[in-house]
Amino acid sequence: MARSTDEVFPAAPGPEHERAREGDWPDDPSRRVFVQRLSFMGGGVVLLGSACKEKAVVDAGAPAVKPVAAQALSTSHLTFTNQDFAILSAATERVLPKDDDAGALDANVPAYIDRILQTPQLENMRKNFVPGLAALDRRCTRMFQVGFAEATPTQQDEVLTIFKNSPETSGEARWYEMLIVLTLEGFLGDPSYGGNKDRVGWNLVGFSLVNKNKADPGPGYDGASHLVGLRCGGGKGC
Amino acid sequence: MAKDAVDVVIVGSGAGGSPMALELGRAGFKVVVLEKGPWYKKDEFVHDEILNSRRNFFMPLPWDEPHLWRAGPDKPYSRTNEAWTANCVGGGTIHMSGYFYRLKPIDFRLKSELGAIAGANVADWPISYDDLAPFYDRAEEELGVSGNAVPHPFLEPRKKNFPMPPLSEHPVAQEIDKVAKSLGYHPFPTARGIASTQYQGRDACTYCTLCGSYGCENDAKSSTLAAIVPKAVATGNVEIRPRCMAVEVTVDPKSGNAKSVVYLDAEGVRQEQPAKVVVVSATAVESARLLLNSQSSRFPKGLANNNGLVGQNLLFSSFGQSKATFRVSKQKSQHPWLETTAPFVNRSIQDFYLMPDDRFGFRKGGTLGFMWSHPNPIFAAVGMARKGEAGIFGKALKDKLREYRDSKILEFEIYGEFLANDDTNVTVDSNVKDKYGIPVAAITIKRHPLDFKLTQFLVERGEEVLAALQPEKLERVGTAGETTILQGGTCRFGTNELTSVLNKDCRAHGVKNLYVVDGSFMPTSGAVPFTLTIVANSFRVAQGLVERMKKGGT
Numbered sequence: 001m002a003r004s005t006d007e008v009f010p011a012a013p014g015p016e017h018e019r020a021r022e023g024d025w026p027d028d029p030s031r032r033v034f035v036q037r038l039s040f041m042g043g044g045v046v047l048l049g050s051a052c053k054e055k056a057v058v059d060a061g062a063p064a065v066k067p068v069a070a071q072a073l074s075t076s077h078l079t080f081t082n083q084d085f086a087i088l089s090a091a092t093e094r095v096l097p098k099d100d101d102a103g104a105l106d107a108n109v110p111a112y113i114d115r116i117l118q119t120p121q122l123e124n125m126r127k128n129f130v131p132g133l134a135a136l137d138r139r140c141t142r143m144f145q146v147g148f149a150e151a152t153p154t155q156q157d158e159v160l161t162i163f164k165n166s167p168e169t170s171g172e173a174r175w176y177e178m179l180i181v182l183t184l185e186g187f188l189g190d191p192s193y194g195g196n197k198d199r200v201g202w203n204l205v206g207f208s209l210v211n212k213n214k215a216d217p218g219p220g221y222d223g224a225s226h227l228v229g230l231r232c233g234g235g236k237g238c
Numbered sequence: 239m240a241k242d243a244v245d246v247v248i249v250g251s252g253a254g255g256s257p258m259a260l261e262l263g264r265a266g267f268k269v270v271v272l273e274k275g276p277w278y279k280k281d282e283f284v285h286d287e288i289l290n291s292r293r294n295f296f297m298p299l300p301w302d303e304p305h306l307w308r309a310g311p312d313k314p315y316s317r318t319n320e321a322w323t324a325n326c327v328g329g330g331t332i333h334m335s336g337y338f339y340r341l342k343p344i345d346f347r348l349k350s351e352l353g354a355i356a357g358a359n360v361a362d363w364p365i366s367y368d369d370l371a372p373f374y375d376r377a378e379e380e381l382g383v384s385g386n387a388v389p390h391p392f393l394e395p396r397k398k399n400f401p402m403p404p405l406s407e408h409p410v411a412q413e414i415d416k417v418a419k420s421l422g423y424h425p426f427p428t429a430r431g432i433a434s435t436q437y438q439g440r441d442a443c444t445y446c447t448l449c450g451s452y453g454c455e456n457d458a459k460s461s462t463l464a465a466i467v468p469k470a471v472a473t474g475n476v477e478i479r480p481r482c483m484a485v486e487v488t489v490d491p492k493s494g495n496a497k498s499v500v501y502l503d504a505e506g507v508r509q510e511q512p513a514k515v516v517v518v519s520a521t522a523v524e525s526a527r528l529l530l531n532s533q534s535s536r537f538p539k540g541l542a543n544n545n546g547l548v549g550q551n552l553l554f555s556s557f558g559q560s561k562a563t564f565r566v567s568k569q570k571s572q573h574p575w576l577e578t579t580a581p582f583v584n585r586s587i588q589d590f591y592l593m594p595d596d597r598f599g600f601r602k603g604g605t606l607g608f609m610w611s612h613p614n615p616i617f618a619a620v621g622m623a624r625k626g627e628a629g630i631f632g633k634a635l636k637d638k639l640r641e642y643r644d645s646k647i648l649e650f651e652i653y654g655e656f657l658a659n660d661d662t663n664v665t666v667d668s669n670v671k672d673k674y675g676i677p678v679a680a681i682t683i684k685r686h687p688l689d690f691k692l693t694q695f696l697v698e699r700g701e702e703v704l705a706a707l708q709p710e711k712l713e714r715v716g717t718a719g720e721t722t723i724l725q726g727g728t729c730r731f732g733t734n735e736l737t738s739v740l741n742k743d744c745r746a747h748g749v750k751n752l753y754v755v756d757g758s759f760m761p762t763s764g765a766v767p768f769t770l771t772i773v774a775n776s777f778r779v780a781q782g783l784v785e786r787m788k789k790g791g792t
Contacts, residue, residue: 095631101640121293124301157632164629173626180623180631188615189288204636206643207615213446215285215455223286230294 079117079126080133085110086149087133094156095183102200104183112186112195119227125178132175136163192223240498240510244268245787247499247513249484249528252329253772254519254756256462256470257380261780263473267787270477270511271470272501274520275325277480278332278463283453287614291451296324296333303672305523306680311661317670321523321554321681321722327480328453328463330521330723331769335450336431336459337607338383339653339766340374340394340774343367344592344602348762352601358657358686359551361761364733364742370774371395373781377774378429380469381460382437385429392588393426405434405443405582409575410648410707414585414608417706423699428584428607431460431769440464447581447613462773480504483674487516487532487541487752494536495792496752502674515783515792519756519776522552522725526664526758527679529729540666542729542746547739549664552681553727553763556604556654557719558693560701561611562709564646569710576646583608583648587703590696591765599691604654604765606700611647618642648707649715650700654693656720656763657686658727685718693717724768726757744779751792755779 077085092104092113104110117126133148140148140159148156160179166172186195188202190210196202202210210216217223245267248255255271262269289295294302297319304317323330344351346363354360375397384402387393404427411427418425432443443458457464470476481504488510490497498512518525526549530540540548570576590603611618622638623630630638661684666677694717704712732738735747744759746752755776757768764771786792 096636097632099633099636101636116288119293121299160631164625164631165627168626176629177625180625180629181620184616184619184623185288185292188619190286192286193288202615204643205615205619205639207613209447209613210285213285213444213448213455215281215283215446215448215452217284217286221284221286223284223289226284226286226289226295227293 077114079114079130083149084130084133085114087137087147088113090149090151090156091133091136091160091179092183092186094153094160095180096187097153101204104187106197107187107195107200108197109183109186109195112189112193113182115194115224116182116185119224121227121230129175129178129182132171132178135171135175136160139163190217190221190223192217192221194224240512241270243512243514244270245513246270246515246517246783247272247511248517248519249487249499250274250329250519250521250525250756251327251467251478252323252462252519252521252756253331253769254776255517256328256466257377257773257776258517258519258753258755258780258783259476259478260380260466260470260473261777261784262787263470263475265784265788266475267784268475269470270479270513272482272484272499272511273327273478273480274483275327275480277327277478278453280453280455280457280464283455285446285448285452285455287616290333290453291614291617296326297322298325298672303674304670304678306667306670306678308680308682310684311682315667315680321521321679321725323521323723323725326463327467327478328461331431331461332453332459332463333451334431334459334461334723334767334769335609336769337653337767338378338381338385338429338431338460338770339586339605340396341367341370341764341766341771342392342394342591345762345764346370348602355657355686355688358659358688360657361730361732361737363761364731364738365778367394370771370778371397373774373778374770376777377770380777381431381462381465381770381773382433382440383429383431383460383770384434386427387429388426390424390426390588392591400429402434402437405430405432405584406445406580407582407584408580408610409578411583411585411608413573413575413707414583414703418585418587418703421702421706423587423589423703425585425587428586430582430584433458433460438465445581447579449581450612451614482509483676484520484528485531485674485676487518487528489532489534489536489541489749491535494749496541496749515751515753515787517753517755518758519754521756522728522758522760523664523679523681525754525756526552526728527666527677529754530664530666531677542739542749542752544748545736545739547730547737549666549728550660551658551727551730551761552662552664552683553656553658553725553757553760554683554720554722555724555763555765555767556652556656556689556693557721558652558654558697558700558717559649559715559719560697560704561647561649561713561715562704562707563711563713564648564707565641565710566644566646569708572708581610583610587699590692590699598695600688600695602655602765603692604652604696606650606652606696606703608648608650608700608703611649648704648709650704651721652693652696652700653721653724653766654689654696655765657689658730658762659684659686662727664728683720685720690718693719721767724757724763726760726763726768729754729758730761731759732761743782744775745792753779753783 096104163172163176251273306315385400496516532541729739731740
């Protein structure tokens with residue numbers, strides 16, 4: 001029933017998040033990166049001490065809802081420019097690099113992220129996540145005189161580590177969390193969302209529960225189209 | 239324009255609201271149930287972790303409908319989606335794991351038995367275990383509970399065994415029995431709100447394993463959606479209105495009685511449903527919010543809140559947890575049961591429910607429940623990746639994922655007494671509104687230090703059991719948590735109008751046609767999950783209300 005918390009989500013300004021950091025982050029406040037819970041319940045909801053509390057606030061912002069279900073995946077990306085997509089691809093592959101087992105690119109993780117950021121639930125995350133790719137690229141260029149997508153794996157890891165280890169409320173740290181969470185969703189989520197291609201992610205972790213039950217997503221299932229429908233939970237907030 | 243008046247309007251269709259609807263409908267009264275979420279059909283419960291557990295299929299998004307949360311009155315609030323349960327017909331009983339325990343007689347008279355506790359608002363219940371026992375029987379029967387009541391020191395008095403035999407258990411349950419008994423404890427099978435056999439037209443569990451945090455695709459889980467709502471609708475007297483968000487309970491200025499519930503319907507149109515009786519059952523947090531937002535000249539601080547106690551004495555369940563990891567490839571010869579995939583462990587230990595003395599610093603303890611770790615892979619992987627300096631990515635993360643593939647993780651969680659206090663409560667913040675424009679619930683939580691003593695102690699005892707099973711790794715998740723899907727307090731019931739919100743019938747003092755039947759009535763948390771108690775109490779309250787309404791009263 002209970003579950004601890006390891007969750008991330010884009011969020012909007014609370015006092016402690018107001019600090020625009022110098023450096024890679026554009027100082028336009030609307031572009032600040034904030035992180036909030038992404039996993040609502042692993043198997044329940046539990047709070048466990050202050051260390052696990054990661055809360056913040058989000059601009060409601062007018063949602064520009066595009067029906068993702070209607071859109072086919074293609075080489076022209078839904079969320080990213082080709083350049084950003086290349087940076088994203090490189091970053092996800094460093095999170096889950098191919099070795100004897102499949103990596104992020106084998107699972108089509110970037111395609112998952114490109115598509116899921118079009119869902120209305122992640123409207124705010126999209127606004128925060130996309131500029132982070134340019135920030136990653138700028139940081140890499142400054143450090144190594146080469147863009148992130150062209151950098152060596154060692155250089156890429158070094159830049160990602162800087163983001164990871166940045167202060168908890170910094171844009172870098174929050175962007176890193178989004179990258180991790182989106183990558184793992186794309187690697188281990190239902191294949192209908194466009195990632196976890198041929199179940200390579202599930203095979204890696206030995207998850208085989210979705211295979212024969214009547215509640216398992218069948219042919220034609222499209223999780224993202226269900227998400228779009230969920231935007232309207234009733235009432236005038238739709 | 240107001241709709242035609244009905245006998246009873248109920249806000250919420252979960253553990254509290256549904257039994258009321260059923261009993262009132264059976265008695266011939268016209269009932270409307272306003273449920274803010276959708277009415278899912280069982281084939282909409284799909285095994286899709288992203289949809290179910292990571293978006294707003296059940297819980298609202300924090301920027302649409304936040305709860306404010308602060309760890310003590312001196313801390314700033316932040317927005318969260320904590321302390322929501324599922325927004326849909328069936329409420330939290332949809333995604334529950336269905337660990338169904340009864341309270342013990344001691345839980346009803348904690349203050350008399352243990353005395354006052356400094357810094358805590360401990361109170362006796364105005365009813366006894368014996369008053370509630372017939373309704374526990376009733377709740378177990380109506381919902382369908384599987385289990386086997388075996389003797390142990392804290393087995394509550396029961397007239398009969400559970401309506402269904404226990405679910406099939408994983409063989410590790412026997413191993414837990416062996417080691418726990420060798421430590422002097424009395425492990426017993428955890429009763430579950432899950433059908434182990436066909437039950438009242440519902441199918442038996444298929445052991446799909448994706449259970450807690452998911453809706454059940456074959457109605458085997460004893461949610462009110464599966465077990466209660468169909469019977470209520472079949473009476474012909476109950477109308478469920480999904481996607482209807484209650485805004486306010488209005489009051490007749492002359493009588494001071496509740497007059498109607500104003501709500502926003504599925505199209506966002508403001509509607510008014512008048513009724514002779516208003517029942518609020520939207521979770522302890524949300525019910526308090528609704529009453530506090532229902533301000534009128536008679537009740538300027540919120541409905542039934544003239545003594546200022548609505549929202550006070552909020553309760554969750556004290557939580558602690560540890561995990562034992564077994565490496566299947568390495569340990570399967572030592573532990574042949576590692577190769578069995580059965581989902582249910584179903585073992586509990588309640589030897590520390592009440593300590594004989596305070597040598598460990600506390601008297602009222604709690605329950606240890608053993609289970610396999612939740613199988614959701616994204617959830618597990620995000621936990622492994624961590625963040626900040628402790629965060630890992632690349633080969634290190636993939637190695638963890640490979641380790642996980644070769645692991646079975648046995649864990650326990652604690653349901654411990656959670657002491658109500660002056661600094662743990664729900665208010666509303668008129669400056670922060672949800673997507674409907676309604677002021678949101680603001681939760682302040684300051685834990686009583688005794689809570690942590692008992693969770694610490696129970697975690698240590700649970701770890702002794704896990705360690706005796708010789709796992710490769712034993713990790714403590716924590717000893718100072720709270721389970722926020724288990725909610726109580728905020729409208730505690732009692733005999734004194736100055737110190738409680740509801741009377742023992744769960745009717746508001748001073749508003750003689752207003753009832754609250756979720757966990758809000760509970761003055762103390764007990765040390766088991768609240769769900770079965772909420773259902774049982776709702777049946778109890780319904781019986782009293784039906785009797786009074788038949789005589790023309792409320």
